[in-house]
Amino acid sequence: MADVTMPRLSDTMSEGTVGRWLKNVGDQVAVGEIIAEIETDKATMELESFDAGTLQRIVIPAGQMVPIGEVIAYIGDAALPMEATPAVNGAEEGRVKASPVARRLADELGVDLRQVTGSGPGGRIIKDDVEMFAAPRKPGATIPRPARAAVPPAPAPATGSSVAPMSRMRKAISRAMSDSKPGVPHISVTMEIAMDAAMALREQIIASGTKVSLNDLVVKAAAKALRAVPTVNTSYASGPDGQPAIASHPAVHVSVAVSLADGLIAPVVRDADTKSVGTISAEIRAMVARARDGKIAPHELDGATFQVTNLGMFGVVEFSSIITVPQAASLAVGAVRKVPVVRGDQIVIGQVMNVTLSVDHRVVDGAVAAQYLQELKKLLESPVGILI
Amino acid sequence: MPVITYRQALNNTLGEELARDPNVLLMGEEIGLFQGSYRITEGLLEEFGPRRVVDTPIAEEGFVGLAIGAAMLGLRPVVEIMTINFILVAIDQVVNHASKIHYMFGGQVRVPLVIRTPSGGTGQLGATHSQSFENWFAYCPGLKVVAPATPYDAKGLLRAAIRDDDPVIFIESLALYDTKGEVPSNDDYVVPIGLAEIKRRGTDVTVVAYSRMTAVAMQVAQRMEQEGISVEVVDLRSLRPLDRPTIIESVRRTNRAVVIAEDWYSYGITAEIAATIQEQAFDYLDAPVQRVAGLEVPLPYAKDLSAVTKPSANSLIHAIHKVLEGKR
Numbered sequence: 001m002a003d004v005t006m007p008r009l010s011d012t013m014s015e016g017t018v019g020r021w022l023k024n025v026g027d028q029v030a031v032g033e034i035i036a037e038i039e040t041d042k043a044t045m046e047l048e049s050f051d052a053g054t055l056q057r058i059v060i061p062a063g064q065m066v067p068i069g070e071v072i073a074y075i076g077d078a079a080l081p082m083e084a085t086p087a088v089n090g091a092e093e094g095r096v097k098a099s100p101v102a103r104r105l106a107d108e109l110g111v112d113l114r115q116v117t118g119s120g121p122g123g124r125i126i127k128d129d130v131e132m133f134a135a136p137r138k139p140g141a142t143i144p145r146p147a148r149a150a151v152p153p154a155p156a157p158a159t160g161s162s163v164a165p166m167s168r169m170r171k172a173i174s175r176a177m178s179d180s181k182p183g184v185p186h187i188s189v190t191m192e193i194a195m196d197a198a199m200a201l202r203e204q205i206i207a208s209g210t211k212v213s214l215n216d217l218v219v220k221a222a223a224k225a226l227r228a229v230p231t232v233n234t235s236y237a238s239g240p241d242g243q244p245a246i247a248s249h250p251a252v253h254v255s256v257a258v259s260l261a262d263g264l265i266a267p268v269v270r271d272a273d274t275k276s277v278g279t280i281s282a283e284i285r286a287m288v289a290r291a292r293d294g295k296i297a298p299h300e301l302d303g304a305t306f307q308v309t310n311l312g313m314f315g316v317v318e319f320s321s322i323i324t325v326p327q328a329a330s331l332a333v334g335a336v337r338k339v340p341v342v343r344g345d346q347i348v349i350g351q352v353m354n355v356t357l358s359v360d361h362r363v364v365d366g367a368v369a370a371q372y373l374q375e376l377k378k379l380l381e382s383p384v385g386i387l388i
Numbered sequence: 389m390p391v392i393t394y395r396q397a398l399n400n401t402l403g404e405e406l407a408r409d410p411n412v413l414l415m416g417e418e419i420g421l422f423q424g425s426y427r428i429t430e431g432l433l434e435e436f437g438p439r440r441v442v443d444t445p446i447a448e449e450g451f452v453g454l455a456i457g458a459a460m461l462g463l464r465p466v467v468e469i470m471t472i473n474f475i476l477v478a479i480d481q482v483v484n485h486a487s488k489i490h491y492m493f494g495g496q497v498r499v500p501l502v503i504r505t506p507s508g509g510t511g512q513l514g515a516t517h518s519q520s521f522e523n524w525f526a527y528c529p530g531l532k533v534v535a536p537a538t539p540y541d542a543k544g545l546l547r548a549a550i551r552d553d554d555p556v557i558f559i560e561s562l563a564l565y566d567t568k569g570e571v572p573s574n575d576d577y578v579v580p581i582g583l584a585e586i587k588r589r590g591t592d593v594t595v596v597a598y599s600r601m602t603a604v605a606m607q608v609a610q611r612m613e614q615e616g617i618s619v620e621v622v623d624l625r626s627l628r629p630l631d632r633p634t635i636i637e638s639v640r641r642t643n644r645a646v647v648i649a650e651d652w653y654s655y656g657i658t659a660e661i662a663a664t665i666q667e668q669a670f671d672y673l674d675a676p677v678q679r680v681a682g683l684e685v686p687l688p689y690a691k692d693l694s695a696v697t698k699p700s701a702n703s704l705i706h707a708i709h710k711v712l713e714g715k716r
Binding site: 101104 | 713
């Protein structure tokens, strides 16, 4: 008998909803046949069966959300009767899953089991969990420090990335940043970029018959700038020794945040540094169209090393964005505005755009972020560089 | 204290009991001239003569019946069945007669009979010579069943069995015969039938075992200590009567239990112990009781296949980790 589990359909997916079952219990299923639709945080995907046999039991009914890896159905030999399989979640149908001794102890200590997180199999609350929950916080003069465990798990680096151990200083910075800002410790650095030349270039490209948005130019420039400042094209990672490390990515894959009616997705332009602006533009448009139809493929949302997000169309001057783990940086792009600028000794009308780079301070420092923005500024202010 | 083998402990005890009580006699196949298939009765024919150490034909039903009759009339026969597999032809005598005579005849006669026999499978003896049937007898009211794991307990329980007025099935193990342990020499101690013993104290998990599996559990407990896991080992020693209070007291302290036995999984000893624990220690359990037992197949002759069908140190370690899942 084979387990059908909730698949991982994108980098950021941690749980998925069974949209609907396309097969009923008792139906024959062939390898590769579509048996269900899975709704992820990004899109609705079709679930193909890896196994042939009879759909013996549907564990997770349509509409229910479960973590990835959880069994949602069983496919097996029709001749074998199915044993009832208990649901695996800690709390099911309002009943909290707790061991008998945990239940008794919770009673004695007046602990509400619904507030306790279970560490036993399938999330079962065990005695240790109740004891930890009930342990009185000891008063004392020490300055509270956030638990080190608050550092988000270092993901394994992408295939092909070279992983280098952190220097002692880097480790100390990394730790200090995590202590202060649990999660990924962000800092953001803002730069004003003159966009007159870039706007003029865009006009010329459009006049030549190629559709291209200002954001496409920014994506291309951002990708090229990553080549010049590769420290930004990295990830906080876990080395072979389990110690924090830095993974440097050989390729530049830029994701572009796109808002949808009910959220946002970030399709990835692979090797954006090597593609023409026209190609980047066409790819983004195609992926956005597929995303709006819920038809985008998981691989199109995976593997980004950097992100560009743009709120310029809303007239936003500048903002800072949140990094998508395991990327080390995210570029927030504001609107191009006409402003008075001093050129020579004259005040003229210039077009400027503010960009803000958020970086993971465990691996990228403020000065490096500033260097990157300098490079980006250079590319956008003399945009011929992004065409070659 | 002298260190002797399990085999020596049995041999010494049989000799001492023959000398102590003139009503004690030994019966069995090849126990006299050949001195025992496993040398348990070595030297006893020479010392006590053919009226006290009786070689029998290969006819278990006949000589077990003979021993029951002798016991009813006042002797205290100690029968050796070469391995527990051969007792099947005598099971009617044991289950329908030895166990019930005292009850069915209004307490007029007792059956002070001991049947000694090694159980379990080691050493490529094939499917029909490698079985564990102690649960068949432990199932039957009117019998007592003991299964010592150490030379000390072998001696103390064999004394208790011979001096008991009811039929006792005394379970040995081929794999234990050469194991060593301390046994006092000038001490007429008895290990009471029906008492388990905590062989090793621990705080994280209780492992319940008997006979050879107690030895395995003790090794595993030692190994797991290096991992920082504190294993308590309860050695049942007696399967009937079963010392439930000792098991329960231990599980109430550790909140976790793994039961290991060499017999087959379904309907085996481990099922009885697990049921006992859930009945009497339910509110103390932090994880479902794990059972480690034999695969439900006739034991393969091939050595490597045979090894994987039997419970082992590795399968016990696996079960301990499973029962400890999530514990900090």
